[in-house]
Amino acid sequence: MILVHHLRVGRSVFTVWLLEELGLDYELKLYDRLDTGRAPPSLKDAHPLGKSPVIEIDIAGERLTLAESGAIASVLVEHFDPAHVFAPPRSDEAAFAKWTNWLHYPEGSGVLPLIFKLLTSRAGEPVNPIVDAFTQGELDLHLGYLNDILSAQNYVCGDIFQAPDVGVTFLAQMAMGLELLADYPGIASYLQKNMSRPAFSRAVEKTGG
Ligand SMILES: N[C@@H](CCC(=O)N[C@@H](CS)C(=O)NCC(=O)O)C(=O)O
Numbered sequence: 001m002i003l004v005h006h007l008r009v010g011r012s013v014f015t016v017w018l019l020e021e022l023g024l025d026y027e028l029k030l031y032d033r034l035d036t037g038r039a040p041p042s043l044k045d046a047h048p049l050g051k052s053p054v055i056e057i058d059i060a061g062e063r064l065t066l067a068e069s070g071a072i073a074s075v076l077v078e079h080f081d082p083a084h085v086f087a088p089p090r091s092d093e094a095a096f097a098k099w100t101n102w103l104h105y106p107e108g109s110g111v112l113p114l115i116f117k118l119l120t121s122r123a124g125e126p127v128n129p130i131v132d133a134f135t136q137g138e139l140d141l142h143l144g145y146l147n148d149i150l151s152a153q154n155y156v157c158g159d160i161f162q163a164p165d166v167g168v169t170f171l172a173q174m175a176m177g178l179e180l181l182a183d184y185p186g187i188a189s190y191l192q193k194n195m196s197r198p199a200f201s202r203a204v205e206k207t208g209g
Contacts, residue, residue, distance in 0.1 A: 001025060001026065001027055002019065002024060002025070002026040002027070002055055002056070002057045003026070003027045003028075003029060003055065003056040003057075004016060004019070004026055004027070004028050004029070004053060004054075004055050005029050005031065005043060005046040005047070005052055005053065005054040005055070005056075006028055006029065006030055006031065006052055006053065006207050007031045007032075007033065007039050007043060007051070007052035007053075008030060008031065008032050008033065008207065008208050008209055009033075009208070009209040010033075010052055011052070011053065011069065011170050012052040012053030012054075012069075012207075013203050013204060013207050013209060014053075014069065014166050014167065014169065014170045014203075015053040015055065015069060015072055015073070015166075016028070016053075016203040016206065016207050017166055017197075017199055017200050017203040018072075018073055018076055018086075018163060018166045019076070019203075020199035020200075020202045020203050020206075021086065021166075021197075021199040022076060022077070022080050022081060022086070024076075024080055028206060028207060029046070030207065030208065031043050031052065039051060039052065046065070047065055047067045049067060051067065053067070053069055053072060054066070054067045055072055057075065059075065059079070068107065069106070069107055069167060069170075070103050070104050070106065070107050070108070070167060073103060073163045073164075073166060073167065074100075074103060074163075076163075077163050081163075085162075086161075086162050086163040087099055087162060087163055088162075095157070098157060099157055099162060099163075099164060102156045102157055102164035102167075102168070103163060103164045103167065105156075105164070105167070105168065106164075106167030106168055106170055106171050107167065109142070110142055110146075110167075110168070110171045111170075111171060111174070112138065113135055113138035113139045113141075113142055114139075114171060114174045114175060114178065116131065116134070116135040116138070117135055117139060117178050117180070118174070118178060120132060120135055121178065139180065143175060143180060143181075143183075143184050143187065144184075146168070146171070146172075146184070146186070146187050147183075147184040147185070147186040147187050148186070149186075150186040150187055150189075150190040151185070151186030152186075154190075154193075155190075156168050161194070161197075165194060168190075169190070169191060169194040169195070169200075172187050172188075172190060172191040172194075173191060173195070175187065176188070176191055
């Protein structure tokens with residue numbers, strides 16, 4: 001049985017969402033944030049970094065602990081999506097390469113400017129001209145990039161919802177929470193469409209967000 005260590009409220013709801021899309025059975029262990037917003041120390045019992053998501057999963061007879069959202073998604077579809085609903089087959093080499101690129105985008109490049117924005121906006125006043133200019137420039141770049149793509153097609157890999165959309169929806173939700181989507185209607189409508197999927201609602205309901 002897959003065990004998910006889920007920190008409320010946070011990005012591991014997106015891992016739970018993928019489990020729901022795949023129709024898998026899993027157990028949840030829930031953690032609440034401290035008043036500081038950080039994870040409780042007990043999450044370090046699951047993984048030394050003490051962050052979420054963390055999943056424990058049996059692969060080839062070994063119990064593994066995985067703690068990177070993109071890698072978790074990759075392992076889940078590799079083992080539990082034989083019909084290739086959420087990923088193209090590896091034999092479709094070009095589609096698989098494009099899919100892999102998108103699977104790594106959220107944690108590889110996409111989240112950084114949003115984290116900077118989250119932290120600098122918490123400060124409540126300009127932080128540092130270099131940091132502020134970097135943050136704004138990167139937000140313009142990434143949100144503009146995503147908006148162009150999502151205005152031209154329904155999902156990041158084309159017209160079918162696939163596993164990379166889970167991570168990109170995480171970025172879109174974070175951008176919405178930071179009130180950054182007014183000028184990006186393509187991202188905003190993509191977010192609404194994905195959040196209305198029944199599997200997303202089940203994930204939110206089961207985890208508490
Ligand atoms: N690279 C990890 C990032 C994990 C991460 O930063 N998780 C956040 C959840 S929003 C966390 O646990 N933060 C709590 C803390 O750092 O105290 C991934 O791919 O998911």
